[in-house]
Amino acid sequence: MTRIVRASLHEEVVGRLREMIVEGELPPGERLNERELCELFGISRTPLREALKVLASEGLVVLLPNRGARVTKLTRRDIEDMFQVMGALEALSGELACERITDGAIEEVRALHYEMLAHYARRDLRNYFKLNEAIHRAILAAADNPVLTGMYQSLAGRIRRVRFIANMSRERWDEAVREHERILEALSRRDGAGLARLLREHLEHKCEVVVASDVIEAVEAETRAAAG
Amino acid sequence: MTRIVRASLHEEVVGRLREMIVEGELPPGERLNERELCELFGISRTPLREALKVLASEGLVVLLPNRGARVTKLTRRDIEDMFQVMGALEALSGELACERITDGAIEEVRALHYEMLAHYARRDLRNYFKLNEAIHRAILAAADNPVLTGMYQSLAGRIRRVRFIANMSRERWDEAVREHERILEALSRRDGAGLARLLREHLEHKCEVVVASDVIEAVEAETRAAAG
């Protein structure tokens, strides 16, 4: 029998704040005023401050002693760094998945892949990305390594702040789909080394798209302005 | 001009607690009583609780709602999972280092390597490990990827809780030194792919030594006992 546990307040707050940061509601560099956020959530400062410490250790906010918390800003270099690490984690995820995934789970990934293709055919970028993420999550789950899962998700949260959905050219989209075809093939063959390489390259290309987009330029400009 | 900032109390506490956990002063499964720790550190509960939240998000402690915090226990499986991820991070670290390291930094790694060999020759295991860590840190620094550095260090803290220093056979030690020779060679050649592979294998072997040691068995037994 499992114990019934209601999520504690500070955890709830961590989740809410993380979402607000990832969704851009709290933009990079935004000052996080304790009083304002307390009123917004209807809580006292204690759980809020605990939440800020956790988010800081995740890298989503930076704490300036005696000067409060700010949403972490991302430079182009930060993005590249994160994608490099993400590439390594995805590669490992793919390798382990090939060793451990069940036939049934492979078919489930195949199903997700076709769902994704349907959104691709309809040029439904938002749902395409949803399924895309679902596929990567399924591979991660098949890898069955909780430590990897934790680090992956933490980093994914930081990366997802960069909303690169709008900035994918038709050509890049076509290419991404071709890459996903090969990813599914490698997984089906249980070709761990191949899948690892494909996933890593897939992420490298994603990174290129992101750093080429205006979004990053805007963030960088803002960062420089704030620094000066 | 840089602002002078004294580390805040909760950060200090995070550091102290982390050290106590890593050094084994707070053994796996140990209950962390807020009042006791507050008296020990001479602080109030607020900064202590903030520190516990951070350590929980790092994975060093687990928070049981309304039931306090405990030092995370490690099963054999946890160790293997952590080493796998560590292998991926080290491999990336090696690859990036080969691209970015300066000739001078390579020579510094070589110097560290020879220092390590000196301790090896004297069978000074403790200092051997110190230099060993210094070499890996130097490679990590050369990789020059702060995101990677952060994740590496966080995971290194969790892994270091397993004190496998005492449990290395003469044969394994010899082999580890040979591996380090090859690691240095690959770095000197700036053979990124090769260095990545060597580092990963090096960690796999380390993992084998650890899981073969009695230390893990003891932890596992304790875990089972506590669970039953």
Place this chain on the structure above:
DNA sequence: TGACGGAATTCTGCATGCAAAATGCTTCGG
């Protein structure tokens, strides 16, 4: 007009207080 200085205000960091949950202890019943 603009720059400087200092007081007033705001905000953060930590300590403490209070209610609810959990734990332990005692006692009672089978």
Place this chain on the structure above:
DNA sequence: CCGAAGCATTTTGCATGCAGAATTCCGTCA
């Protein structure tokens, strides 16, 4: 003798209070 129920104690979770640092505002002076 063992187990369960009930009460007392401990402990956690959150709110609030207070001191010091940081920021803002405003008046003064060049």
